[in-house]
Amino acid sequence: MPASLQEARIKSLPSSAFYIADFITPEEEDVLLNKIKTAPKPRWKILTHRRLQTWPSDLTKNTLLHSPLPTWLVEPIITRLLAYPLSTDNPQNHIFTKSSHGAPNHVLINEYQPGQGIMPHKDGAAYFPAVCTVSLGSTLALDIYATNEDGTREAEPRWKILQEPRSLLITTDDLYTDYMHGIAEISEDLSLSRDTVANWDLLGSLESFTGGISQRSLRTSLTYRDVIKVSKLGNKFAMFGKS
Numbered sequence: 401m402p403a404s405l406q407e408a409r410i411k412s413l414p415s416s417a418f419y420i421a422d423f424i425t426p427e428e429e430d431v432l433l434n435k436i437k438t439a440p441k442p443r444w445k446i447l448t449h450r451r452l453q454t455w456p457s458d459l460t461k462n463t464l465l466h467s468p469l470p471t472w473l474v475e476p477i478i479t480r481l482l483a484y485p486l487s488t489d490n491p492q493n494h495i496f497t498k499s500s501h502g503a504p505n506h507v508l509i510n511e512y513q514p515g516q517g518i519m520p521h522k523d524g525a526a527y528f529p530a531v532c533t534v535s536l537g538s539t540l541a542l543d544i545y546a547t548n549e550d551g552t553r554e555a556e557p558r559w560k561i562l563q564e565p566r567s568l569l570i571t572t573d574d575l576y577t578d579y580m581h582g583i584a585e586i587s588e589d590l591s592l593s594r595d596t597v598a599n600w601d602l603l604g605s606l607e608s609f610t611g612g613i614s615q616r617s618l619r620t621s622l623t624y625r626d627v628i629k630v631s632k633l634g635n636k637f638a639m640f641g642k643s
């Protein structure tokens with residue numbers, strides 16, 4: 401494990417992205433996959449191109465109704481995340497030090513079959529601008545797109561970040577605010593090399609990708625963020641626009 405996030409920085413990307421292979425163990429991955437699989441069925445939202453669980457709940461008008469995350473989403477991921485110093489100069493500062501709640505309070509769980517993906521998008525202003533994604537089950541590539549002056553995106557991605565099972569990817573700063581990310585709807589990621597994959601030197605299983613191809617299987621991601629506006633139960637009516 402790196403001594404600080406600086407050792408995990410993806411240097412070829414605009415500031416800032418960090419990649420840590422083997423952030424969780426295979427045993428921890430199994431426990432998480434089992435919790436996700438055994439969650440009550442109504443937890444799943446079925447979308448055309450993936451399915452999704454939202455913990456603790458969906459946002460309403462960019463606001464989260466206060467509720468703690470279940471322990472299995474806190475341990476080990478959040479605890480480990482907050483233990484990583486941003487740099488060794490200030491060992492007490494972690495990636496959520498400057499966020500409203502000092503820790504993520506919201507998790508999206510996305511599940512992608514081979515051939516499924518997510519349209520390029522930005523994550524928007526509801527969240528503190530840091531996203532921590534833990535991948536389970538399969539490798540796939542996240543595409544990063546630059547935007548034009550008018551806010552539209554460039555046709556082709558500028559960079560690819562390969563996300564291996566059990567890895568952690570953090571995107572923050574300009575990469576969060578100024579660039580879009582998406583996952584192509586393909587069954588295999590092609591043309592993988594040091595020239596095309598931004599985090600090539602940080603990969604845990606580099607030998608698996610030297611042929612340039614990675615077949616996808618079922619991939620689940622846990623996306624941790626801090627929602628800025630949180631409403632306590634007493635303010636529930638205000639949140640829904642009533643007095």
Ligand SMILES: O=C(O)CCC(=O)C(=O)O
Binds near residue numbers: 518581582621623
């Ligand atoms: O599954 C992923 O890695 C990406 C998810 C994503 O882009 C999002 O939740 O906004």
